[in-house]
Amino acid sequence: MRSIINYLKEIIFGVWSLLKGMKVTGSYFFRPGTIVTQKYPSNRKDLVMFDRFKGEVVMPHNEKNEHKCTGCGICELNCPNGTIEIISKTIITEDGKKKKAIDKHIYRLSMCTFCALCVKTCPSNALAFSQKFEHAVFNRALLIKTLNKPGSQLMKGVE
Amino acid sequence: MEEKEIITTPDEEQEYVINMGPQHPSTHGVLRLLVSLKGEKVKSIQPHVGYIHSGIEKMCESITYPQIIHLTDRMDYISAHINNEAVCLNVEKALEIDIPDRIKVIRTIMSELTRLQSHQLWWACFGMDLGGLTCFFYGLRDREKILDIFEETCGGRMIVSYNCPGGLMYDIHPNFQKRVKDFIKYFRKILPEYDQLLTGNVIFHERSRGIGKLTKEDAISFGVTGPTGRASGFSCDVRKHEPYSAYDRVQFKEILHTEGDTFARYIARIDEMWESMNIIEQLIDNIPEGPFAVKMKPVIKLPEGEYYQRVETARGELGVYIISDGNKNPYRVKFRSPNFSNLSVLNHIASGFKIADLVAIGGSLDLIIPDIDR
Ligand code: SF4
Ligand code: SF4
Secondary structure (H helix, E strand, O other): OHHHHHHHHHHHHHHHHHHHHHHHHHHHHHOHHHOOOOOOOOOOOOOOOOOOOOOEEEOOOOOOOEEOOOOOOHHHHHOOOOOEEEEEEEEEOOOOOEEEEEEEEEEEOOOOOOOOHHHHHOOOOOOEEEOOOOOOOOOHHHHEEEOOOOOOEEOOOOO | OOOOOOOOOOHHHOOEEEEEOOOEHHHOEOOEEEEEEEOOEEEEEEEEOOOOOOOHHHHHOOOOHHHHHHHHOOOOHHHHHHHHHHHHHHHHHHHOOOOOHHHHHHHHHHHHHHHHHHHHHHHHHHHHHOOOHHHHHHHHHHHHHHHHHHHHHHOOOOOOOOEEOOEEOOOOOOOHHHHHHHHHHHHHHHHHHHHHHHHOOHHHHHHHOOOOOOOHHHHHHHOOOHHHHHOOOOOOOHHHHOOOOOHHHOOOOOOOOOOOOHHHHHHHHHHHHHHHHHHHHHHHOOOOOOOOEOOOOOOOOOOOEEEEEEEEEOOEEEEEEEEEOOOOOOOEEEEEOHHHHHHHOHHHHHOOOEHHHHHHHHHHHOOOHHHHHO
């Protein structure tokens, strides 16, 4: 007799515990807004990423197509996996002196680990992170980028 | 026609060997378990590791100390921040740098947030392993809120790289405190829902109570740490025994259970979530003022010698052992990863149980495979 009572008790408690769980899921059924995290990609148009988000490394240029990179190579040195390659050239300044300047700042997005060491250690703050995160391309070669724009120059006053 | 003789072996010797993994949803990564079965019962388990061995320890020998940080993110990627902290603490200890209180407090808050989101993800996956798919959605929804906090302050969601030797990469975001407080308020309401959904569930009880018992003696001899060890009564919380960062100034309980079965491991983690929230609440309102990083030399060189630092990650004790020969690269780096020791106990606790229980036991160990293969 006792075992039958225990058996029935177990069944009732079991069903009760399941109902308790279903109360939770059932309540969300009527307020689905609280369970959705993000409706990507349908919210793509008004999706704003946080301004510190590390999407990819870029070199900001001003409206006169000038950047701040002096071509010192510190970012290349600090990058842990050889993502950055600095190709420098020698230019002759207005007062006739020879000077090292950046020719190409090559950045391989496919290798970047977003450690932010390059951005942090650049002495002239030439690098920054952009918030772009949709990086898929059809050809891997497209992931090798030149960060300084063609024809760009060093900003005045940056040494 | 000649009749072939059918060779039969006595019943006891018959065993059926199957591969669980390397691609199996319940191993949460590329872990291959060679399981020999007798009927439905597990006779023995042989873990085969190394499928995603990334050679992190070896790589560390050829890069500088600040560069090591980003590699440790990729070991136990669910507690990335705590791994970062371990290396930073070790380097700072070697250089005998005094770290300002602000950094210590922020690091502690971040570590506890990391622990929280790790346990949330574990809860989500554990529920899913045992057939409760709803848990997965709820767990990930709440984890998303912490990841947003990380994203706003650190710029990364899982791979945060927020620590650097001597402090932090950036100061906390102006919204940080408000967001964390909002989250704690929100999650204190949500966590009882987890209990209603899974903890009290009768099917879950049947599948976890008394399954995969680990005794305290075995936990100690296998080196099982973290919530898994503490569920067996092994007091191994590094935060308590060897406080680092700001853990010496907060009040919290070390969660200890004695049953040592799958259910105890589950409850231990749920209780740890409550404790993590307590710790964060004690610190979030009084983050001291000060710099967010100490000025370091551009090239960090550790003095010759051996250095060791332990921290408590979400899965157990992580030890970082650095041998320096005075150069800018370490001579040798060794990580004592919690998951490796926790995996070693699997054969011991799962043999004798049914194959379906293996999923529950494996899930309750909360293994992260890149940390095993580092
Ligand atoms: S980006 Fe900065 S660190 Fe890199 S070469 Fe240019 S100036 Fe130097
Ligand atoms: S973020 Fe790190 S990996 Fe990427 S380019 Fe900069 S230093 Fe290299």
